[in-house]
Amino acid sequence: MRIGVLTGGGDCPGLNAVIRAVVRKGVTVYGHEFVGFRDGWRGPLEGDTMPLDVQSVRGILPRGGTILGSSRTNPIKIEGGVERIKENLAAQGVDALVAIGGEDTLGVAKQLFDRGVNVVGVPKTIDNDLNATDYTFGFDTAVNIAMEAIDRLHTTAESHHRALICEVMGRHAGWIALHAGMAAGANVILIPEKPFDIDKVCEYVESRFKTRYAPIIVVAEGAHPVDGQMELQAGELDAFGHVRLGGIGDRLAQEIEKRTGKEARTTVLGHIQRGGTPTAYDRVLATRFGLAAIDAVHEGDFGKMVGLQGTEIVRNGLDAATAELKTVPVHRYAEAEVFFG
Ligand code: F6P
Numbered sequence: 431m432r433i434g435v436l437t438g439g440g441d442c443p444g445l446n447a448v449i450r451a452v453v454r455k456g457v458t459v460y461g462h463e464f465v466g467f468r469d470g471w472r473g474p475l476e477g478d479t480m481p482l483d484v485q486s487v488r489g490i491l492p493r494g495g496t497i498l499g500s501s502r503t504n505p506i507k508i509e510g511g512v513e514r515i516k517e518n519l520a521a522q523g524v525d526a527l528v529a530i531g532g533e534d535t536l537g538v539a540k541q542l543f544d545r546g547v548n549v550v551g552v553p554k555t556i557d558n559d560l561n562a563t564d565y566t567f568g569f570d571t572a573v574n575i576a577m578e579a580i581d582r583l584h585t586t587a588e589s590h591h592r593a594l595i596c597e598v599m600g601r602h603a604g605w606i607a608l609h610a611g612m613a614a615g616a617n618v619i620l621i622p623e624k625p626f627d628i629d630k631v632c633e634y635v636e637s638r639f640k641t642r643y644a645p646i647i648v649v650a651e652g653a654h655p656v657d658g659q660m661e662l663q664a665g666e667l668d669a670f671g672h673v674r675l676g677g678i679g680d681r682l683a684q685e686i687e688k689r690t691g692k693e694a695r696t697t698v699l700g701h702i703q704r705g706g707t708p709t710a711y712d713r714v715l716a717t718r719f720g721l722a723a724i725d726a727v728h729e730g731d732f733g734k735m736v737g738l739q740g741t742e743i744v745r746n747g748l749d750a751a752t753a754e755l756k757t758v759p760v761h762r763y764a765e766a767e768v769f770f771g
Pocket of ligand 1: 532555600704
């Protein structure tokens with residue numbers, strides 16, 4: 431078989447580990463051939479390819495980013511996009527695709543599968559918000575980066591008696607904030623799933639100062655106050671209709687300063703959470719996903735996404751993976767709340 435590989439959406443530590451595993455097992459165990467499509471769905475849409483063989487995946491296991499490049503191109507929104515992809519796959523002699531991505535990339539994969547394209551999905555996102563898998567690779571790396579940053583903020587916050595706010599990624603789901611905040615002992619964690627009460631946040635801040643221990647507030651970029659408490663800025667939309675977020679950390683700092691009279695400053699971690707080398711956990715998970723994905727392709731089990739269930743790698747329909755986002759459940763947030771204030 432000749433198999434195309436692409437990586438779409440926001441990049442994520444571990445993408446290269448997946449590509450390596452797919453190609454290594456695909457070539458050495460099954461004898462398949464590969465072609466890389468550049469920049470997510472833009473590659474098959476425009477017929478933009480690069481060679482992908484065992485030699486080209488040597489040494490990429492620990493490298494962040496993706497050797498294939500990525501984009502948020504949405505071919506479904508482009509007139510004739512699906513037909514162009516099918517024509518370009520045929521022109522390249524591609525029998526099947528491995529699409530590595532999050533809800534958007536895999537949503538496109540599902541629609542292409544419904545229109546006759548042989549595709550297997552691999553779940554990727556630092557946000558850990560995909561269903562049909564317990565964890566996505568990249569999440570552990572992002573959490574560890576955020577945890578280390580929060581640990582560092584602690585020592586400087588103590589020295590200056592300031593409230594320090596750490597804004598982390600997480601547009602619809604607060605997994606990074608929850609795990610990094612728990613791991614680093616945050617004073618309060620604010621997530622998109624639960625609108626926050628700014629009065630309560632200020633109470634936590636005051637109580638932490640009373641104990642002579644400076645507060646650290648971890649806030650997911652998609653967190654928002656209960657209706658009407660604070661005005662937030664609206665951002666631009668991307669090709670999948672997602673708003674570009676950022677700014678909640680600064681707004682919180684302004685409000686906390688105004689209400690408590692204490693100095694409050696914000697650090698926005700942004701893309702630092704997505705860059706650099708993956709943790710051992712993410713390298714292993716990404717590698718196992720890659721091995722399982724090429725097995726599925728080899729068996730002709732298309733329309734599936736590989737995922738982690740407990741300690742085992744499983745396959746589920748792409749629809750199960752993309753129908754609904756996996757958000758933080760109430761009981762998981764309640765565990766963290768024990769430590770607030
Ligand atoms: O989906 C991963 C993610 O990092 C989100 O946490 C974040 O909201 C978004 O991507 C940012 O995307 P971009 O890098 O395109 O601005």
